[in-house]
Amino acid sequence: MEARHLRYAVALAEHEHFGRAARELGIAQPPLSRQIADLEREVGVRLFDRTRQGVFPTAAGEAFLARARRALDEIAAATVDAGRAARGETGRLRLGFIASALLDPLPGVLSRFGRERPDVRLELHEMATSRSSPALVAGELDVAITLGPPRGAGAEHLVSVPIGRDHVIAVVSTAHPYAGRQSVSADQLRRQPLIVSAGEDEPAVVAGLRALLGTDSSALGGAIVARDVHTIIGLAASGVGVGLGPSRMRAVPRPGVRFCAVTPRTPLPDLVLSFAARDHSPVLRAFLDTIRTNCPEVGAALDDRLRPQT
Amino acid sequence: MEARHLRYAVALAEHEHFGRAARELGIAQPPLSRQIADLEREVGVRLFDRTRQGVFPTAAGEAFLARARRALDEIAAATVDAGRAARGETGRLRLGFIASALLDPLPGVLSRFGRERPDVRLELHEMATSRSSPALVAGELDVAITLGPPRGAGAEHLVSVPIGRDHVIAVVSTAHPYAGRQSVSADQLRRQPLIVSAGEDEPAVVAGLRALLGTDSSALGGAIVARDVHTIIGLAASGVGVGLGPSRMRAVPRPGVRFCAVTPRTPLPDLVLSFAARDHSPVLRAFLDTIRTNCPEVGAALDDRLRPQT
DNA sequence: CACGGCGATACCTTTGAGGTATTGCCAGCA
DNA sequence: TGCTGGCAATACCTCAAAGGTATCGCCGTG
Numbered sequence: 001m002e003a004r005h006l007r008y009a010v011a012l013a014e015h016e017h018f019g020r021a022a023r024e025l026g027i028a029q030p031p032l033s034r035q036i037a038d039l040e041r042e043v044g045v046r047l048f049d050r051t052r053q054g055v056f057p058t059a060a061g062e063a064f065l066a067r068a069r070r071a072l073d074e075i076a077a078a079t080v081d082a083g084r085a086a087r088g089e090t091g092r093l094r095l096g097f098i099a100s101a102l103l104d105p106l107p108g109v110l111s112r113f114g115r116e117r118p119d120v121r122l123e124l125h126e127m128a129t130s131r132s133s134p135a136l137v138a139g140e141l142d143v144a145i146t147l148g149p150p151r152g153a154g155a156e157h158l159v160s161v162p163i164g165r166d167h168v169i170a171v172v173s174t175a176h177p178y179a180g181r182q183s184v185s186a187d188q189l190r191r192q193p194l195i196v197s198a199g200e201d202e203p204a205v206v207a208g209l210r211a212l213l214g215t216d217s218s219a220l221g222g223a224i225v226a227r228d229v230h231t232i233i234g235l236a237a238s239g240v241g242v243g244l245g246p247s248r249m250r251a252v253p254r255p256g257v258r259f260c261a262v263t264p265r266t267p268l269p270d271l272v273l274s275f276a277a278r279d280h281s282p283v284l285r286a287f288l289d290t291i292r293t294n295c296p297e298v299g300a301a302l303d304d305r306l307r308p309q310t
Numbered sequence: 311m312e313a314r315h316l317r318y319a320v321a322l323a324e325h326e327h328f329g330r331a332a333r334e335l336g337i338a339q340p341p342l343s344r345q346i347a348d349l350e351r352e353v354g355v356r357l358f359d360r361t362r363q364g365v366f367p368t369a370a371g372e373a374f375l376a377r378a379r380r381a382l383d384e385i386a387a388a389t390v391d392a393g394r395a396a397r398g399e400t401g402r403l404r405l406g407f408i409a410s411a412l413l414d415p416l417p418g419v420l421s422r423f424g425r426e427r428p429d430v431r432l433e434l435h436e437m438a439t440s441r442s443s444p445a446l447v448a449g450e451l452d453v454a455i456t457l458g459p460p461r462g463a464g465a466e467h468l469v470s471v472p473i474g475r476d477h478v479i480a481v482v483s484t485a486h487p488y489a490g491r492q493s494v495s496a497d498q499l500r501r502q503p504l505i506v507s508a509g510e511d512e513p514a515v516v517a518g519l520r521a522l523l524g525t526d527s528s529a530l531g532g533a534i535v536a537r538d539v540h541t542i543i544g545l546a547a548s549g550v551g552v553g554l555g556p557s558r559m560r561a562v563p564r565p566g567v568r569f570c571a572v573t574p575r576t577p578l579p580d581l582v583l584s585f586a587a588r589d590h591s592p593v594l595r596a597f598l599d600t601i602r603t604n605c606p607e608v609g610a611a612l613d614d615r616l617r618p619q620t
Numbered sequence: 621c622a623c624g625g626c627g628a629t630a631c632c633t634t635t636g637a638g639g640t641a642t643t644g645c646c647a648g649c650a
Numbered sequence: 651t652g653c654t655g656g657c658a659a660t661a662c663c664t665c666a667a668a669g670g671t672a673t674c675g676c677c678g679t680g
Contacts, residue, residue, distance in 0.1 A: 001385060002312045004637085018658060031638045033659060043389050045396040050658065052647065059591050063395035067388030071381045075311060078377030079353050085373035086355040281369050314668085328627060341669045343628060360627065362678065 016054035088282030096144040099228040104248040148269030164271035183261035193241035194223035326364040398592030414558035458579030474581035481553040493571035503551035504533040
């Protein structure tokens with residue numbers, strides 16, 4: 001049985017007349033008669049009563065037509081759905097990201113993407129840089145935002161693009177003596193209780209702080225350790241010490257704290273966007289496009305990627 | 311687009327390999343390649359990624375396949391449903407009947423029919439004989455049980471079959487002096503307060519009672535009038551009079567009442583089953599078959615009707 | 621570098637969908 | 651009662667396209 005048989009049966013039921021149904025279908029009457037006869041033979045049941053007053057479906061015909069109409073609807077929807085999926089209007093995007101990305105690029109990116117692609121299901125997973133890379137390689141993530149490029153087995157199959165530079169700044173309570181300063185020096189910091197992020201998951205950050213404060217500095221050894229930037233800011237606001245973190249912290253206006261530059265300027269690893277090189281999913285392409293329009297410092301690799309659109 | 315394209319796409323997605331999918335489909339590999347290519351051209355989107363490791367659906371392909379599978383399921387179900395409808399296993403039966411039919415033939419008929427055809431939707435409408443006939447002619451009913459054959463415009467397009475003879479019996483409270491009697495005479499009845507059914511809808515019953523009691527009898531004029539047989543029995547049980555009704559009343563065993571024959575034996579119109587002569591619906595045929603096996607007095611017309619089964 | 625597996629392409633065969641002409645079957649009507 | 655008109659079915663033909671066979675081109679592998 002072919003879709004043609006369903007279309008013909010539905011048309012015949014609609015026009016109740018072989019000649020008119022055939023004209024509507026753009027064929028002659030005899031082929032329609034034959035197709036309907038073939039269909040009835042295949043189903044093994046008379047589907048239409050041919051009367052002098054017109055052609056009407058039997059009880060079996062009504063049951064058949066109900067299914068036939070649904071089948072035709074599904075077929076039509078199949079093409080539509082495939083097109084929407086191909087344009088990246090539907091589907092799924094699994095994004096891994098480090099917590100600090102929630103400060104700066106993600107709010108804008110996600111709200112814009114959600115507006116442009118309301119039917120794409122977003123799955124958001126906060127995770128450390130070290131976990132994103134294997135998840136991408138294993139196909140458990142579609143895209144990741146990490147601190148520095150991903151490393152480890154399979155990383156050569158990933159495309160990585162810097163989407164934001166970063167450096168260390170300090171955050172203090174408004175009541176803190178440093179609150180009014182434009183910048184603080186490494187020496188000044190060494191004399192304060194410090195609040196830094198836990199180093200296990202992001203060793204690059206620890207390296208940056210060591211470069212600033214000195215490898216053997218006791219300041220780092222005695223520092224309060226927090227799980228993520230949000231905790232650092234919260235602790236700094238409570239006045240227990242001077243928080244050190246990425247300059248992206250400035251993106252969250254928060255009453256009770258002030259931000260100060262740190263001298264010397266201490267760069268942190270770039271914020272990096274990664275995805276599987278083989279992945280040509282249109283949803284990913286759409287997401288990359290949103291990233292590009294939202295992140296001024298995006299690298300040229302993304303432009304290369306976005307040019308050859310199908 | 312034809313069902314063939316859907317079947318091929320589904321098979322290809324399942325085997326992830328053109329050669330194996332083609333073998334499974336009973337065709338050679340090149341035709342399958344061409345059909346898939348045609349499908350992708352028609353949908354306007356690449357549905358499968360051909361990799362060294364195998365053939366896998368793209369995001370668009372997944373969306374397409376979901377619809378395709380549902381469409382194929384509908385097509386398969388269409389044949390099944392048509393067959394079931396043709397065998398009368400599904401569908402609808404609208405039955406009109408007089409209230410007294412609920413006493414005798416209907417309980418057995420309906421319970422048997424409901425057991426044999428659990429997926430047929432039964433619509434039951436209690437109505438007077440005079441209303442059944444036009445409802446059948448207008449196509450608002452599929453079958454009706456009436457008192458005597460239907461009359462009126464269009465009745466010649468109906469087939470009517472007697473399914474039960476009937477005569478007048480009396481019903482009295484167990485405390486009534488007649489309670490122990492085998493039969494009561496017309497003379498005895500004329501001396502009692504009587505309970506009879508309302509005559510407007512069933513003039514044939516009134517005619518029978520007149521024949522029994524005499525046209526000018528004051529007994530009928532002073533009788534208590536009830537809407538239906540169930541009320542007659544209830545009133546008789548309460549002792550306000552002697553109920554007169556169809557012998558089918560005996561079918562409802564009810565504490566507190568006794569039934570007596572009436573002399574002379576006074577026939578009532580036959581219980582008649584009617585349906586449109588043009589109606590060859592398999593559900594109707596199944597119902598007629600149930601009627602035949604359940605009603606011993608069914609006429610030969612039903613046998614004629616049931617013989618030429620498709 | 622040769623080999624093998626796989627999908628695509630080229631070209632042929634054959635099925636069957638669709639077209640034209642005609643028949644058969646009533647219903648309405650003179 | 652025969653005539654006519656409308657409609658579906660039948661007969662027969664044509665041609666598009668589905669399917670088959672042979673082959674190519676492209677890698678990845680030993």
